[in-house]
Amino acid sequence: MPEKHELEKKGLSSLLDKEQIEASLQALKEKVKEDVRALKKPTKTDLFKSMFRVKHDETPRSRALGVLTNVFLHLHPAKVNRDAVAYNYTWGMGGITFYLFIVLTFTGALLMFYYHPSKIIAFRDILYLEHDVPFGKLLRNMHRWAAHLMIITVWLHMFRVFLTGSYKKPREFNWVVGVILLVLTLLLSFTGYLLPDDQLGFWAVTVGTGMARATPLLGHEGPFGPELGMTQFNDVRFALLGGSIVDSNALLRSYIWHCIAIPIIASTFMVVHFWRVRKDGGISGPSPVALESEIKPERKI
Amino acid sequence: MDWAQLWEIAVTPDNIPITALLFLVPFFTWYGLRQALANDRLIGQLEANPELAKTHHRKVQPYKPGWVKEVHVWPYLLRMEFLAVLVVTAILMVWSITLDAPLEEPANPNLTMNPAKAPWYFLGLQEMLVYFDPWMAGVVLPTLIIVGLMAIPYIDANPLGAGYYTFKQRKWAILTFCFGFLGLWVSMVIIGTFIRGPGWMWFWPGATWDHDRLIFEANRDLPDIFSITSRWGKGIFGALVTLLYVAVTGWGFHKLLTRPGFNRKIYERMNVFQYLTIQLLMILMMSLPAKMLAKLVFRIKYVWITPWFNI
Numbered sequence: 218m219p220e221k222h223e224l225e226k227k228g229l230s231s232l233l234d235k236e237q238i239e240a241s242l243q244a245l246k247e248k249v250k251e252d253v254r255a256l257k258k259p260t261k262t263d264l265f266k267s268m269f270r271v272k273h274d275e276t277p278r279s280r281a282l283g284v285l286t287n288v289f290l291h292l293h294p295a296k297v298n299r300d301a302v303a304y305n306y307t308w309g310m311g312g313i314t315f316y317l318f319i320v321l322t323f324t325g326a327l328l329m330f331y332y333h334p335s336k337i338i339a340f341r342d343i344l345y346l347e348h349d350v351p352f353g354k355l356l357r358n359m360h361r362w363a364a365h366l367m368i369i370t371v372w373l374h375m376f377r378v379f380l381t382g383s384y385k386k387p388r389e390f391n392w393v394v395g396v397i398l399l400v401l402t403l404l405l406s407f408t409g410y411l412l413p414d415d416q417l418g419f420w421a422v423t424v425g426t427g428m429a430r431a432t433p434l435l436g437h438e439g440p441f442g443p444e445l446g447m448t449q450f451n452d453v454r455f456a457l458l459g460g461s462i463v464d465s466n467a468l469l470r471s472y473i474w475h476c477i478a479i480p481i482i483a484s485t486f487m488v489v490h491f492w493r494v495r496k497d498g499g500i501s502g503p504s505p506v507a508l509e510s511e512i513k514p515e516r517k518i
Numbered sequence: 519m520d521w522a523q524l525w526e527i528a529v530t531p532d533n534i535p536i537t538a539l540l541f542l543v544p545f546f547t548w549y550g551l552r553q554a555l556a557n558d559r560l561i562g563q564l565e566a567n568p569e570l571a572k573t574h575h576r577k578v579q580p581y582k583p584g585w586v587k588e589v590h591v592w593p594y595l596l597r598m599e600f601l602a603v604l605v606v607t608a609i610l611m612v613w614s615i616t617l618d619a620p621l622e623e624p625a626n627p628n629l630t631m632n633p634a635k636a637p638w639y640f641l642g643l644q645e646m647l648v649y650f651d652p653w654m655a656g657v658v659l660p661t662l663i664i665v666g667l668m669a670i671p672y673i674d675a676n677p678l679g680a681g682y683y684t685f686k687q688r689k690w691a692i693l694t695f696c697f698g699f700l701g702l703w704v705s706m707v708i709i710g711t712f713i714r715g716p717g718w719m720w721f722w723p724g725a726t727w728d729h730d731r732l733i734f735e736a737n738r739d740l741p742d743i744f745s746i747t748s749r750w751g752k753g754i755f756g757a758l759v760t761l762l763y764v765a766v767t768g769w770g771f772h773k774l775l776t777r778p779g780f781n782r783k784i785y786e787r788m789n790v791f792q793y794l795t796i797q798l799l800m801i802l803m804m805s806l807p808a809k810m811l812a813k814l815v816f817r818i819k820y821v822w823i824t825p826w827f828n829i
Contacts, residue, residue, distance in 0.1 A: 280590045293595065296588040300579045302595050305553060308546065309602045316603055320610065340624045347621065358614035365535040366610065368639050372699075373546055379670075379695050380550040382688060385680035389671035396667045403639055410637050417532070419625035420634040424644065428656025433827075439653045440827035462627065502681030505576030506561050509687070509780065510568075512677055515787050 292491050300503045306381070307500065310374035314402075315487070317367040324360040325476065332412070334472035336465035339414040364406050371402050383501035391493040394486055401483040408475035414468060422471070423463050429454035520726040527712055531620045534613075536638050536711045543704055547696070553578075554683040554692075561686060577682075632716045632729065641710025642703050648718065649809040651828055659806070666799045670695075673795050675787040690774070690781060698803060737819040740812075749825065756822025760829065763808065763821075767801045 259265050260273060271282040281295035300306065331350055332342045346353035375395065378384060384392035407425065411418040429452075430438040436454060437447040449461045459466030494500070528537050556578045564571040575581040589595075622631075636644045646655035678687040685692055713720055715727040740759060741752040775785050775796070785793075812818040822829040 277590065280592050284591045284596075290592075290596070293591045296590055297595050299585070299587060299589045299594075300577060302589060302598060303579075304598070305549070308549070309598070312599055313602055313606055316606060320607075343621060354618065355614055358617065358619045359610055361619035362613045362617070363610055365532075365638075366606075369535060369539060369542060373542065375667075376546065376699060377550065379699075380554065380692065381681060381683055382679035382691075383681060384671040385674065385677070392671045393668045396664060399667075400664055406639065407637060413621055414625050416622035416625055416629070416631055417620055419627070420631040421636050424634050424636050425640060428643070428647075428652045431652030432657045433653050436653070436657075439657070444826075463625075503577055503579065503683075504681035506557055506564070506682055506684070507678050507680075507687075508561065508565055508571060509678065509783075510565065512783070515675075515677075 292495065294495065294499055298500060298503070301500045306503050308373060308377050310370045310377055314367055314370045314374055317363050317370060318483075318487070320363045321360060321367065322480065324356055324363065327356055328360055329476060334412070334469050336414065336468055339412065339468060343413045343415070364409060367402060368406060371399050375399060378501075381502055388493075388497045388501060391490060391497055394490045394493065398483060398486050398490060401479055401486065405475065405479050405483065408471040408479065411463070411468060411471045412475065419463055422467070426454055426457055426463065426467075429457055519724040521724065523726050524712075524724050531617050532638065533711055534617060536707060539704065540708065543700065547700065550683055551685060554685040557682055557684045558686040561684065633714060633718055635710065635714075638707060638711060641714075642706035644718075645706040645710045645714070646806065649806065649813050653827065654829065659802070662799070662802055666803070669795055669799065673788075673792045673799075675792055676784045677787075687780075690784070694800070702803075702806060735817060737813075737817055739820040739823060740818050741823060743818070752823045753825075756820075756824070756829070760822050763805070764801055767804050767808075768797050771797060771800050 255261060270286050272279055273283060284290045284293050284295055328346070331346050331353065333339060343357070346357055348354075350356070378392065378395065407422075411422045430436045430449070432442070432453050433440045434442060434445055435447065435452060436442045437449050437452045439447075442452065449455065455461060457467075457470070458464075459470050527533060560576070560578055564574060564576065623629075635641065643656060643660060646659060649655070650659065674691055676688055676691060678684070679691075712723050715721040715725075716729045716731070719731060719733060721727055739752075741747075741755050744755070746752055746755050774781070775793075776782055788796075809821075812821070820828045
């Protein structure tokens, strides 16, 4: 066997010229060097270009494209009113509300890993989450406080939009969408209240849904309800709770509304809301003040 | 003065948002109105000086000729957004580490919580239950709040004040909204949190929540005061009083809306549907303070009694 090995070696070396090998090695070295040098400018690599599509230069064009060609940023225009960037006009409340919604979706999805919407185990899941799951308590706290904070920021957002008259032409409809989102935010929070299945949530939801008994026409204790054949087993409260008392069906229903239905509905309205902000001309101001003497006569249809 | 009781209410984890609200809402009201007044001063100057109005950039923010009116989103807006995200995350982290979300005993239908309170953001509705029957407080009025809010852009005939803070140009709108939002909604949330104790009884801040407290306070109905006892009598009398309320309130608002001056100009721009919707919403909104007055001061429960509904 060793003989054959030697033969092969000899054969190979005889086939290639020694100088030729050295030259090609040198060329390879150069190429590697160059490629490594190119890595030091990552923005020039094909990998980078494939991801970001546009060059990042210090030019206005590239700054604009950086926003417009990015899927996460493209809701922004390329440029905004220079005075709208300051905190004092918008208070940042709409944006903060949206950020809190993202935080809530994230922490909520994590909570879903540990929670069963069943009367038997729901409360124990919370205890498990609080005492055994790593960072479980922090997770639950963040979800709860972000929810409360979101309600405050939604209210303040509405207050700001009102004070700046931002609901006026052409933004009337977006205000309506905003009111729907406000209601959905409250409903999201309310449906989540029952899920720990503790006394606090149970009685809050009992009080809350108790009012549905009194719905005119559709509730069994409401005006003209009994006259229309409403009992506590077929009225609107029964439909909400899946029963005549707050029990396992109510837990499951509020879980599904809380984790699936309302988030999807709210996200849809959010898409419309943000889209309309852009389509109605972007952020409403601060715009130049108008004077009373400049009011134009109204055009009638 | 029971400071311990007050402290206990204020730092109950679920009440922290309301304690925060006590500071945040006044702060932002001041913050917005301060800018409104600054703009109003500018508006006053421009109105007094038409020449200046032609050349002025019409904002209180500084401006020099040659300055661009728009800036790039990247980085000027995005860095602000990033900063806001960082601040909110930090606040949320600290809040979540220092304060635990409440968890009571397992749900027990046989053990009623006293007071059994709705989540804090619905305490306004729960407080309304004191003044109206559930079909009104829990269903009709909330629906009207939502519909009324949605109607705002369509009933506000005032073309001024779009896109800047101002008080002078939108006095009527801003006062009405602030009355509804701050005077009714936020105040009732605060009353529901800090003042309503066991049995939903009124405890002034600092009073001890006494679970055995009894209040000997007979609620009366308005017809009783006038010794009307028959069913028909009560129904007709109540209808008349309600009608009187509607007429007086409507007349009052008509007077306010048509006051000579700026309001009158706006009134003349309204169409009949806008006017009627405003009247309807205002009359319904004012029914809450009217019933609060009747209940809290005169201990009157119902005004209008019928076999089907009571108001």
